[in-house]
Amino acid sequence: MASITQLCRIGNSVIGGYKTVFQGRVNWQPSSVCNYTRKSAEQKLGIDKPKRPLSPFFKFMTQMRPALLAKQPGISAKEAIAWSSKHWQQLDAETKAQMAKEYEKDREDYKKIKAIYEASLTDQQKIEIKQLKEEMAEAKEKRKIKAEYKEMGRPKKPMSSYFLFMQSRKETFQVKNLKELQEKLKKEWSSLPAAEKVKFEKQAQDLLAKYKKDMETWELKMISLGRSDLVRSKTLREPKPRIQKTKQ
Numbered sequence: 001m002a003s004i005t006q007l008c009r010i011g012n013s014v015i016g017g018y019k020t021v022f023q024g025r026v027n028w029q030p031s032s033v034c035n036y037t038r039k040s041a042e043q044k045l046g047i048d049k050p051k052r053p054l055s056p057f058f059k060f061m062t063q064m065r066p067a068l069l070a071k072q073p074g075i076s077a078k079e080a081i082a083w084s085s086k087h088w089q090q091l092d093a094e095t096k097a098q099m100a101k102e103y104e105k106d107r108e109d110y111k112k113i114k115a116i117y118e119a120s121l122t123d124q125q126k127i128e129i130k131q132l133k134e135e136m137a138e139a140k141e142k143r144k145i146k147a148e149y150k151e152m153g154r155p156k157k158p159m160s161s162y163f164l165f166m167q168s169r170k171e172t173f174q175v176k177n178l179k180e181l182q183e184k185l186k187k188e189w190s191s192l193p194a195a196e197k198v199k200f201e202k203q204a205q206d207l208l209a210k211y212k213k214d215m216e217t218w219e220l221k222m223i224s225l226g227r228s229d230l231v232r233s234k235t236l237r238e239p240k241p242r243i244q245k246t247k248q
Contacts, residue, residue, distance in 0.1 A: 050114050060099065152222065155211055
């Protein structure tokens with residue numbers, strides 16, 4: 001009887017995955033198409049997990065890809081999907097029905113292979129997969145928030161006095177080794193006269209003061225837009241100033 005690894009590999013080669021739609025195409029960046037090309041928790045742990053079968057439409061895209069690339073070599077992922085969608089709509093009902101039938105068969109095969117795969121996992125592997133998935137979900141949420149910060153124009157935290165100093169000196173050192181450069185800058189900063197350090201410290205303080213004002217304005221704007229989720233929790237906890245009523 002074939003091992004679970006062999007079954008998964010056989011299943012994956014037959015069923016495929018969304019990423020196979022775009023394999024072999026350098027200009028089609030996976031991130032611009034879908035997230036299915038990113039490594040799963042199982043892949044990162046070196047575990048062969050069976051992949052879901054391609055839907056009829058994505059299978060159609062896979063089949064049409066060679067002809068499309070031959071006709072339009074420089075086509076983008078977005079244009080390719082639009083082109084495939086248009087031709088998919090023009091496809092005859094009989095072919096679509098046949099592809100749907102094949103998809104159902106692939107789904108049944110996938111369910112069987114998946115059941116064998118899940119039964120083969122050890123308790124330790126299940127724990128590791130769960131932990132890694134939680135870490136990946138947390139990292140994904142952080143990336144999402146970071147992207148929203150950028151989109152909504154959140155002020156960037158200014159550099160410290162030391163980093164301002166580093167920035168002012170980076171052009172003076174012709175060092176290829178980053179670690180070596182950092183060590184040189186660290187030594188120079190330590191031996192820098194107090195009068196020189198004060199300049200960078202004053203600059204850092206001014207930038208920080210401006211940042212705090214900008215953040216306050218930005219967070220008030222986010223609250224007014226109903227985006228309190230982007231506002232720091234300490235800001236939301238701060239008591240709002242009371243408006244004193246004038247005595248009549």
